[in-house]
Amino acid sequence: MTKTPSMFSDHNSSLQMVWDSTSLKALMFCPTFYKRTILEGWRSKGAVDLEFGIMFASAVETFKKGRLEGLSKVDAQLASLKKVLEDSWLPGGNTGHCPCPDGCNGCEQPDGKPWGGSYEDLWHCTGTEPYKNSKGNKAKCPWSHKGKWFPAPAPSTCGECGSETETHRHWLPADKTKNRVSLVRAIIWYTEDQPDTMYSGGLKPFAFPDGVPAVELSFKLPLDYANRYDEPYILAGHIDSILQNEDGSELFIADNKTTKKFLGKAFQASFSPNIQMDVYDLAGSILFPTLPIRGVAIEAAQILHDGARFATYPLHRTEAQREETLTNLSRWFDTAEEYAESQNWPMSTANCWLCPLKGICSKDPSQRELYLRADFEQKFWNPLDER
Numbered sequence: 001m002t003k004t005p006s007m008f009s010d011h012n013s014s015l016q017m018v019w020d021s022t023s024l025k026a027l028m029f030c031p032t033f034y035k036r037t038i039l040e041g042w043r044s045k046g047a048v049d050l051e052f053g054i055m056f057a058s059a060v061e062t063f064k065k066g067r068l069e070g071l072s073k074v075d076a077q078l079a080s081l082k083k084v085l086e087d088s089w090l091p092g093g094n095t096g097h098c099p100c101p102d103g104c105n106g107c108e109q110p111d112g113k114p115w116g117g118s119y120e121d122l123w124h125c126t127g128t129e130p131y132k133n134s135k136g137n138k139a140k141c142p143w144s145h146k147g148k149w150f151p152a153p154a155p156s157t158c159g160e161c162g163s164e165t166e167t168h169r170h171w172l173p174a175d176k177t178k179n180r181v182s183l184v185r186a187i188i189w190y191t192e193d194q195p196d197t198m199y200s201g202g203l204k205p206f207a208f209p210d211g212v213p214a215v216e217l218s219f220k221l222p223l224d225y226a227n228r229y230d231e232p233y234i235l236a237g238h239i240d241s242i243l244q245n246e247d248g249s250e251l252f253i254a255d256n257k258t259t260k261k262f263l264g265k266a267f268q269a270s271f272s273p274n275i276q277m278d279v280y281d282l283a284g285s286i287l288f289p290t291l292p293i294r295g296v297a298i299e300a301a302q303i304l305h306d307g308a309r310f311a312t313y314p315l316h317r318t319e320a321q322r323e324e325t326l327t328n329l330s331r332w333f334d335t336a337e338e339y340a341e342s343q344n345w346p347m348s349t350a351n352c353w354l355c356p357l358k359g360i361c362s363k364d365p366s367q368r369e370l371y372l373r374a375d376f377e378q379k380f381w382n383p384l385d386e387r
Contacts, residue, residue, distance in 0.1 A: 020383035021276035030348035041380035068213035116179035123154030182360035214242035
């Protein structure tokens with residue numbers, strides 16, 4: 001298996017040279033947060049939102065690519081469902097992708113397990129025998145109430161009323177909103193929501209002039225900025241797709257977002273300005289200078305515990321805004337170099353109330369490592385990792 005190249009300077013292992021929106025956002029949010037999450041790799045155990053979003057986007061990309069390659073809506077839908085079912089099944093009981101390079105070769109537990117929850121045998125009382133409560137009144141056995149299910153093994157009869165028990169297999173999600181069932185359901189609803197005819201109004205998937213679908217576009221873009229050792233900074237990322245309007249006069253760099261938040265003006269406003277959208281728009285305009293790229297489009301999916309809602313928000317960008325983004329990036333590269341050289345990563349305490357590491361930073365410096373190891377896991381982020 002090919003080893004992922006380093007994203008750091010050859011002269012300073014703390015100086016990041018390959019940047020994406022995730023690492024830029026971390027640095028802009030708080031230098032200490034950047035040090036903990038990017039340099040040291042700490043993150044919340046599970047990372048449900050990140051994993052859910054990646055699998056949803058990957059299935060949507062599969063659907064778009066299939067449609068652009070000539071598949072019917074139904075066949076593209078089936079391909080996307082196959083993709084999400086495979087991605088959300090964890091071989092060998094692992095907590096991430098199977099480590100076997102050519103498919104699972106029987107690592108640990110070859111049968112694997114579902115992502116985002118588990119299937120468990122639960123039992124409850126059938127409530128067929130007469131029962132009286134503590135006041136002597138006729139009532140329903142409390143062990144037979146709807147929604148009352150208990151972990152196996154089950155007794156043959158209920159110890160409270162003497163009725164027989166029954167056992168059924170239940171899905172127990174780790175997160176009530178974002179789990180494997182809601183993920184598959186969201187893909188079904190998303191694909192059902194797409195028109196039967198590719199171009200029937202609104203923004204639709206785009207294919208390059210040679211017919212190649214503009215879907216799943218990873219990029220590594222050298223910039224005209226270098227560190228003190230003359231090593232160039234590189235902008236990296238993964239564009240979900242490019243969308244076009246009905247007549248093809250406007251193209252937008254599309255990004256899939258899954259959220260529990262309401263899809264409205266406040267949600268849309270959160271992406272303008274936004275470092276991730278700024279980076280995608282800038283990269284798109286540089287990578288495809290002959291295409292009429294006019295900005296970014298947020299393809300949003302609001303994930304509910306019993307369904308999903310969808311909306312697309314096109315956000316226009318100008319050349320002046322792109323120049324501003326480039327200037328801002330150069331300043332942040334200089335700032336990162338200063339922190340890396342001094343090995344001083346100060347806290348941006350104005351943002352602590354928004355930070356998942358707030359509980360760690362509130363502890364005495366000598367105790368923080370212990371709390372990190374107890375409550376977080378290490379999984380390093382590298383913009384050069386293949387998607």
